[in-house]
Amino acid sequence: MDFRPDEMTRAFVDEAQNFIDKHVLPAEPVLAAQVEATPGDWTVRPVVRELQAAARERGLWNLFLPPGPHGLGGGLSNLRYAPVAELTGRSPRLAPAAMNCAAPDTGNMELLAHFGTPEQCETWLEPLLDARIRSAFCMTEPGTASSDASQIGTRVHREGGEYVVNGRKWFATGAMNPDCRLLIVMGKTDPSGARHRQQSMVIVPRDTPGVHIVRPLTVLGYDDRDHGGHAEIRFEDVRVPAANLLGAEGEGFAIAQARLGPGRIHHCMRALGMAERALDLFRDRANERVAFGGPLARQGVVRTWAAEARVEVEALRLLVLKTAWLMDTVGNREARREIQAIKIAVPRAVERILDRAVQLFGAAGLSGDHPLAEMLAASRAMRLADGPDEVHLAALGKAELRLPTPASEGVVQ
Amino acid sequence: MDFRPDEMTRAFVDEAQNFIDKHVLPAEPVLAAQVEATPGDWTVRPVVRELQAAARERGLWNLFLPPGPHGLGGGLSNLRYAPVAELTGRSPRLAPAAMNCAAPDTGNMELLAHFGTPEQCETWLEPLLDARIRSAFCMTEPGTASSDASQIGTRVHREGGEYVVNGRKWFATGAMNPDCRLLIVMGKTDPSGARHRQQSMVIVPRDTPGVHIVRPLTVLGYDDRDHGGHAEIRFEDVRVPAANLLGAEGEGFAIAQARLGPGRIHHCMRALGMAERALDLFRDRANERVAFGGPLARQGVVRTWAAEARVEVEALRLLVLKTAWLMDTVGNREARREIQAIKIAVPRAVERILDRAVQLFGAAGLSGDHPLAEMLAASRAMRLADGPDEVHLAALGKAELRLPTPASEGVVQ
Amino acid sequence: MDFRPDEMTRAFVDEAQNFIDKHVLPAEPVLAAQVEATPGDWTVRPVVRELQAAARERGLWNLFLPPGPHGLGGGLSNLRYAPVAELTGRSPRLAPAAMNCAAPDTGNMELLAHFGTPEQCETWLEPLLDARIRSAFCMTEPGTASSDASQIGTRVHREGGEYVVNGRKWFATGAMNPDCRLLIVMGKTDPSGARHRQQSMVIVPRDTPGVHIVRPLTVLGYDDRDHGGHAEIRFEDVRVPAANLLGAEGEGFAIAQARLGPGRIHHCMRALGMAERALDLFRDRANERVAFGGPLARQGVVRTWAAEARVEVEALRLLVLKTAWLMDTVGNREARREIQAIKIAVPRAVERILDRAVQLFGAAGLSGDHPLAEMLAASRAMRLADGPDEVHLAALGKAELRLPTPASEGVVQ
Amino acid sequence: MDFRPDEMTRAFVDEAQNFIDKHVLPAEPVLAAQVEATPGDWTVRPVVRELQAAARERGLWNLFLPPGPHGLGGGLSNLRYAPVAELTGRSPRLAPAAMNCAAPDTGNMELLAHFGTPEQCETWLEPLLDARIRSAFCMTEPGTASSDASQIGTRVHREGGEYVVNGRKWFATGAMNPDCRLLIVMGKTDPSGARHRQQSMVIVPRDTPGVHIVRPLTVLGYDDRDHGGHAEIRFEDVRVPAANLLGAEGEGFAIAQARLGPGRIHHCMRALGMAERALDLFRDRANERVAFGGPLARQGVVRTWAAEARVEVEALRLLVLKTAWLMDTVGNREARREIQAIKIAVPRAVERILDRAVQLFGAAGLSGDHPLAEMLAASRAMRLADGPDEVHLAALGKAELRLPTPASEGVVQ
Incomplete structure (x- = not known):
């Protein structure tokens, strides 16, 4: 048993510490001012874009994602990433976004890296890893206890070469942001299947007809609009190609x-x-x-x-x-x-x-x-x-x- | 020892309960909609005005203020008021305001009733009791531990027939509301006096030159704008007549x-x-x-x-x-x-x-x-x-x- | 609503306060010494007897027991008794015993007063009220969750003019004391009856053949031997007259x-x-x-x-x-x-x-x-x-x- | 960073686990019976002696003591000892004593190993390591806040070739045990010295004239008599050779x-x-x-x-x-x-x-x-x-x- 972090970890920690102290913390009032100045705006603010460029230069980019089957990723092991991620928590509105390590994109990128087809990865994962687009994860629903997956009400049924999505989701973090291009949606493809085989996940481009961004939600009094907010979304006969299925049916x-x-x-x-x-x-x-x-x-x-x-x-x-x-x-x-x-x-x-x-x-x-x-x-x-x-x-x-x-x-x- | 409330208490409780159930609770979504629809607005919303009329009709008005020396007030003893006040807490954004029993006006009205001159009461207390105007209390200051009154930095000094106020206050609840006409300000008239005799209180009309409403503050994300918000205020050579002193010098x-x-x-x-x-x-x-x-x-x-x-x-x-x-x-x-x-x-x-x-x-x-x-x-x-x-x-x-x-x-x- | 205790309460509180301050607290080291000096002894110690005499003289006796149907009792209402009982808690090993207000005797006396026949009261309640004897309550059993009364394992069955008791009880507080003469025992008379009608209570004199005091138990290291300890008791074909039933069958x-x-x-x-x-x-x-x-x-x-x-x-x-x-x-x-x-x-x-x-x-x-x-x-x-x-x-x-x-x-x- | 224990640790853990499961836990009721049967006895019970022999055979002996300057010890590093010590906590009355790893002897052996002269080690440490004798540590005193070392009231003054100890100590764990042969006593040699240089430690054989074992103390209701109890001790003109000083004067x-x-x-x-x-x-x-x-x-x-x-x-x-x-x-x-x-x-x-x-x-x-x-x-x-x-x-x-x-x-x- 050894409690000393290895050299690689120490190097990343030093780099991240330095970046956060010198660049991120001083940028906090800048972000506050930019957010204050743009009340109805849900996009990523300019100061974040600048920090992203600086982080990328320093190799502080996508560190959350271990190398995956598609050769994408290239990040750190969980043990090495942990202290770096901790440092980003010191400035939670800025540092994770600056280093392209912010939820919910991280989780979505992981899903694509692990379960995505090469085409899905090319279409969605690459621009996400490049921070050109953002994403949201649509799991929680109003009206049911979402921790009980058997209660999910959203339906995803196959019609020919398409999946048709119907249902309501909320607390889809980031989904108010117009740069959010894809929604990963969990719904039931087989409501009569075994309890944990009823669900599937599909990738729904946010601009697909039938995707209605109903309203932003607040958390305590915060709308988190610099981070794309938290959206309620209605899916009304939303049709996506069958190729948008993530993994197989029943694997949601x-x-x-x-x-x-x-x-x-x-x-x-x-x-x-x-x-x-x-x-x-x-x-x-x-x-x-x-x-x-x-x-x-x-x-x-x-x-x-x-x-x-x-x-x-x-x-x-x-x-x-x-x-x-x-x-x-x-x-x-x-x-x-x-x-x-x-x-x-x-x-x-x-x-x-x-x-x-x-x-x-x-x-x-x-x-x-x-x-x-x-x-x-x-x-x-x-x-x-x-x-x-x-x-x-x-x-x-x-x-x-x-x-x-x-x-x-x-x-x- | 007897734990049964008396008849008068029970009557007021019944009336208040009935009013809140039938009028206040159903008005909550109305308030929410009115607030939503008017983002930059810090005034009392129309639905509150309507409820105030209804409450006044039922005798549910100014109940917090026991009869005072000036014949004003006419409310309940603390023991009788307690269960009524509790009921108003069930709808804290609406019920207290509807019954003219909301802080900080209640505290300010009490001060005027107890320490105000007849002129002060006529000018300020009566319209407050009538809900024609609102008020704020300016005690807390940025930059010092305000629970230690000896640290108050605001200065109130006498110049001829006037008091001149200089200092900064914040978390002045209600002061963003344009209907807020008076500020009761605590400051030091005698910084070298005995620790708890240095302070005095003066009534400062909100529209006095030199009163700068700097900005609204948030509380866990909420701006409480339907309630007049929480203001930071700068007092810069603000002059009020000596008659605006509340009580005597050193009694603050x-x-x-x-x-x-x-x-x-x-x-x-x-x-x-x-x-x-x-x-x-x-x-x-x-x-x-x-x-x-x-x-x-x-x-x-x-x-x-x-x-x-x-x-x-x-x-x-x-x-x-x-x-x-x-x-x-x-x-x-x-x-x-x-x-x-x-x-x-x-x-x-x-x-x-x-x-x-x-x-x-x-x-x-x-x-x-x-x-x-x-x-x-x-x-x-x-x-x-x-x-x-x-x-x-x-x-x-x-x-x-x-x-x-x-x-x-x-x-x- | 009125939070002031009435005159009668105040008088009893004064008397009890005085008694406890002057007599009980100074007796604490005396009790400690008497207990220390008599390791194997489970009886009431002499100092308690002396305090009982003093308490009785002052009218501080049996105050817990409101006047009952048999004319016994003569104590205070719960509201009046409360502050007196609180005072006895200041010296919990001495004061309640001194004033004949200590558990488990109090509860047993209440049962007898409310449910006892005149004969039961004469035989058991009177000497208890007089502190000539002590009692124990046998409800909890080893091996079952005793808060679930349906699990009680002790059996009480009728044979002719007698009840026969078989079972094990423990944490029978006071039962190690040889002055403890009666045990009130809860057992099932009708194991197939409705869930809360299966149980009955019988009075079992502690010296009845078949009553085996198995051992004393400790509570966090304490044996509480000045208070009669906590006994495990085995009841083996213990026979008592049918007249020893408390209340009716099924009312346990x-x-x-x-x-x-x-x-x-x-x-x-x-x-x-x-x-x-x-x-x-x-x-x-x-x-x-x-x-x-x-x-x-x-x-x-x-x-x-x-x-x-x-x-x-x-x-x-x-x-x-x-x-x-x-x-x-x-x-x-x-x-x-x-x-x-x-x-x-x-x-x-x-x-x-x-x-x-x-x-x-x-x-x-x-x-x-x-x-x-x-x-x-x-x-x-x-x-x-x-x-x-x-x-x-x-x-x-x-x-x-x-x-x-x-x-x-x-x-x- | 590596959370896997090394092979040596795993071997000792396995051995200890096996010993505790097979020998120690089954001995718990034996100890209880032996303690129950010998009320006034403060010595180590026979079952502990038997377990000690068994532990020693398995190499589970003195593991707490890393190899020291005198060549004694031979135990494990803290990191390796930790999981073994944890296992002994599963049976805290038996396992630590069985493996000669019980407080306060462990601490006293450490002191001797680190600060003792060769003579002190020979006289005291060797028999302690061999479990032939036991020891106690006398630091806490009645009447003062013992966590504030400057308040220690016990005096240790030099008279010719001797130290004379006067004072009272309590909660000296183990000191009721007649096999406890030495007391390590902290007292002031220089009450007017610098705050943390006033104290010294001396080894006092328990049978030195003037050492009065006043009484056993309880912890909640436990006297811990199988472990030598907790003693109050009075030191009255207790004289020990100057060679009994542990370390130097002022180093206590x-x-x-x-x-x-x-x-x-x-x-x-x-x-x-x-x-x-x-x-x-x-x-x-x-x-x-x-x-x-x-x-x-x-x-x-x-x-x-x-x-x-x-x-x-x-x-x-x-x-x-x-x-x-x-x-x-x-x-x-x-x-x-x-x-x-x-x-x-x-x-x-x-x-x-x-x-x-x-x-x-x-x-x-x-x-x-x-x-x-x-x-x-x-x-x-x-x-x-x-x-x-x-x-x-x-x-x-x-x-x-x-x-x-x-x-x-x-x-x-």
Whole structure:
């Protein structure tokens, strides 16, 4: 057992740290100003484009994607990517996008890399890897408990050489962005099939007739419009060529599983970076802000918060790293319990850390003047995204109690 | 000891319940639509005006204000008002405003009723009681720990027959609204005086030259523009007649204390109403939403949440009621420990209840489709508003440990 | 609504406070010495006898028992008894026993008063009210989840003029004491009857042939031998006259419900007294003990603990009082949700307060030198006694969610 | 970075696992019976002697002690020892003692190995390594906050060729055991010296005139008499040769630091083993015990508990292992923050896991019939042993806030 990161990891970490400190953090107020100045706009802002160019030059590009069957990708192993991804979490609105490592595109690129035909990869994956277009993932539906895949209401039926999609999806992150060109849609091709063989995934170009972007949704009070927002979408007799099927019919659930494993660990990595950023802000504020005769850092409660945060971050980072190592060595499926564990533990810890940082900052902490409020909202949302904690707790609890757990409980739920 | 509310209380509760069920709750989507349709608008929306007329007809008007020295007011005792205020919390954006019982106007009206001259009352209190104008309270400042009144940076100095105000304030709720005509501003008239005698309060008409509304602030993404928002304000050589002083010079701190006691209990009452609303939504959702083979209400974790919420609400409501009774019988000052206690306990409990309700609702819970996300943000903000929990905990802890506690720790901090 | 206790309550509280301060607290080291000196002894110690005489003189005797059908009792209403019971919790090993208000005798006396025949009352209730004998309640069984009454394994069958009891019980508090003369035993008379009509209760004199006191049990290391310990008992063909049936056949479950309501509120009242005692000790220690340059009371964490304890105690006391008021005014059955609420909330809050007091005291807090460790163990046990929290949470949660709740979920479970 | 334990570790783990499963766990009831049968006896019981012989044969002996300057020891690195120590925590009363790896002897042997003269090692260390004698560590004192070393009241002054010791110590674990031959005593040799140079350590044979074993102390209700108990000791003009000084005068504090680092990590390792044992018991109980129509494992709350326990154990184990790796690679001093982190985090997590296991077991969980109650008491005590959590939190918080931290805050406090 050895806790020292290898040389390659250290090199990427140094490069990323340097890039983020020198380029990304200073760009935060620029982004804020650009977003402020363009209220109805859902596109990627110019400052992000500039950072993308700079990141690409430094080799900080598509690092999330391990080399795949089509020769695309060329990124890092999960274990090596983890600390880099954590660093991007320090500036969550900018750094992941700058390095083309932002959800939901990352997950969609993974799907294409693993399950896409060469044609699909050429058409969609390459421009995504090149950040020329963006994508969205359409799984969650209004009106049903989406963590229970058997309840999916969207229908995808074959008619001749086409699939016809009908249904409603929401919280399709990024889909308000006009540069979002493709939607990966999960629907039922065989509603009477076995519970986890009913679903399939199809690629739906966003400009296909019948795709109605109904409205943007907010998360707490945020519309996240610099990131393409969160859309409700109605699919009304949307027809795509049969070649747009991703994988085979009935594999939708299995594909979703494959997608969610890495997606979850990426979220957790970035969340730890958010916590570290919050701790930096916390530290500075505690030392600078004076109340009742001394700096806040002099107060026992403030010190306790700092200590508890540090302990949690250190322990959870190790669990994330071990999970990454397992994914690399025994595969996502064997690592599913660890993935569930971090999916449960990291967001709640990070949310608590952010909550306390906000508390230290007072009203300013809830405002847009610091990144804390936005990160707090994001960490709160993470307790629901990709399945609510309670679903993961139940599945992990069953495993711990050695109860029979259906294969499906591994990752998706 | 008797836990039954008296007849008068029951009558007002029935009337308020009826009004809220029949008029206020159905108006919520109307407000949402009106707000949606008018993005840059910070005024009171038409639906609120209509509800105000209806509430006034029913005698549900200004109930927060006990009869005062000027013959104005005519509201209820704290004990009788408490359950009515709780009911208004069920629809926090509409009901308090509809019944002219919304912060910060309530606190400002109280100040005027208690400390205002007959002229001040005529000029400002009467139109406020009549809802013809709105008001804001300018205490918190950017750049200092505002719970420590000795740090206030705004200066109010006398020049001849005028006071000249210079400084910056923020989180002045309601001040973005053009109908907000007066600002009650706390500043230092005697920076070298005794720690809690340095401050004074002056009434500053919002249209006085030198009053610069700098920008609106957000709270967890919300701009609260239907409620006049939260403004940052710069006061630059703002001159008001000496007659605009509220109370005497050096009494600013004492007046703030007087204001914050009732303000805090009102917040707590409404917060309990928010919790009850959340529990109604929780109950319906748990019974209707099906996942993994049955309604969510069948799950043990969901039942536990419901039970724990019920226990907390019941216990804390009693503590709020007892505090109200103490304020009525022995006075706000003697009730200061209980006021601190509810200020600490209620928001954190209500926030937890809302958080769990959001969790039950999934992504929808964080969206604007249900009132939960907004109430969650509001309850989070309550842990900072009128002094962060930690300041109150420290003061209450000192009292519990029988340490000498300065008079000032009673209410403001 | 009125939060002031009436004159009668105040008089009893004054008397009890005086008695406890002057007589009971000084007797604590005496009891400790007497217990220490008599390792194998399970009887009531001499100092308790002396205190009983003193309490009786002052009219502080059997206050728990409201006047009953047989003219026995003569105690206080629940609302009036509550603050007196709380005071006895300040010295939980001595005060309740001194005032003949200690479990399990109180519950057993209530059962006899409500369900006993005149003969049963004469034989058993009178000497219990006179503290000449002690009693135990035999409900919990090893090997089954005793909160599920349908699982009770003990059999009570009629043979001619007798009932024959066979089975095993444990955690029969007080039953190691040779002065414990009667056991009230719950068993099944009709195992094939309706779920909550299978059980009956019989009075079994402890010296009946076939009653085997198997062994004493410990609770977190404590044998509670000054209180008669906790016994495992085997009943082997134990024969009692049919006249020893308490109530009618099949009423065992209903009788248990009747017993547990008051028992639970008494536990909660005393637990609050334990918390107040702990806070007194906490306060003194925090002011006296110096570390790292100042008294512990100077530390923010210590103040926070004191404040949070005070808030919880104040809120929960009101909930207990309201529950008592409901029991007096609408009856135990209608008050069952409130009884469940305090049963859940009080022990966990009191345990946390005790835990923090122990933490302040350091190693001494876990030793026998202060009452904290013992009270901590007692409060921990309360989360299991009379049904684990989780059973109550589930029942209360079902009620809150408006799910059908069987009558049986009111009190026993 | 590599999370796979090396071959040597795996071999020792296999051996230890096998020994514990086959020999130690079956011996638990034997120990219980031997302890039960000998109430006044504080010595090591026969079954422990037998297990010691068996462990020694298997090479499971003194593994805690890395090879030292005197050629003694021969144990494992911290990283390799960690999983073995964890396994011993599964049977905390037997396994550590069986493998001669039990506190406080381990810490005392470390001190002798690192700071002892050849003579001291020959006289004391060799028989300790051979388990022929036992030892105790006398640091904590009644009447002062012992985590503040400057408050130590025991005096050790030089008179000619002797040191004279006067003072009182308590919670000297193991010192009730007549086989305990030496006491390592911390006292002040220079009360007017620099704050952390006032203290020295001397070896005091337990049978020296003037050593008065005052009484045994309990921890919650346990006297731990199979482990030599916890003694209060009075030192009254106790004279030992000057050669009994450990290290140099004024080095007492530094030596204590050196002792506490490994001591704390050992405690944490064993605590994780306790948690794993509890989870095994939890799992079996949840699957076997039926209530309200099904096994407890069917209940959502039970599953949640199992899942949360698993997550915490996995994360904290990694933090312990990383700390061990740091101690091996950069030294105890550089690893002090991580040592503090695990000292804070592990006991509170393990206590919660044990508490929930107890809750699942019901009353039985608090009794002596299962190891849970005893382990719960032990984990509770760990939050105080070697310094209360709050002292560590404050020190770690200061470090996190980059405040100046005295060297002394590294380990002892």
